[in-house]
Amino acid sequence: MHGASVGESLSLVGLVEGMIARGFSVLVTTGTRSAADLIGARLPAGAVHQYMPLDAPRWVARFLDHWQPDLALVAESEIWPNTVVALHARAIPLLLVNGRMSEQSFAGWARAPRTAKALLARIAICLAQTRDDAERFVRLGAPRVSVAGNLKYDAAVQPADRQQVAYLGDMIGDRPVWVAASTHPGEDAAAAEAHAALKDRFPRLLTIVAPRHPYRGGDVAACATAHGLRSA
Structure with a gap:
């Protein structure tokens, strides 16, 4: 079961718990350190974590030889060509859960329609988040698509x-607050500029910037300082 980063992997926790309750042994893979740290603390007994191998035939084959899965589930849009082909060649069913296909991703896949169709044909079923996602999968050639909703809405609240x-x-009190959540490099400046534009109208305004990757905290603080703002 694969979730690339924090959001994708956390959305799978409920599925992991359900499968373990039914007697399955579950391997969860992620692609980032932050996801590994978080999911490692959330997995129930009977589930283990590993990093996803690089999508190169040799490494994928060694990974599958070692773990010998009976079923593979990937979350959202993690369609790695060599992994998909290797699973299909070994007759290991692959399910795409919480499937997401944005307009931008669709445009990218549409530039290689034969490749997209060949890969999607090897997926046992695509369980899409929305009708729009499902329609894009179908237009790219996925033969088996269903709308199942967003698993993130079913995820338990983090402790x-x-x-x-x-x-x-108590610290915030009645101050007006807004949050720039899951920011990426380049977006912190936009949050700082928005704060600067609003602070005259809302003198006690508190802007909370939560970067997508926690290690970027120092970069966020430096950005605030560069815009003449105090940070904590």
């Missing part, structure tokens, strides 16, 4: 320290 939550609430 939080209630004392810390109360402490933050």
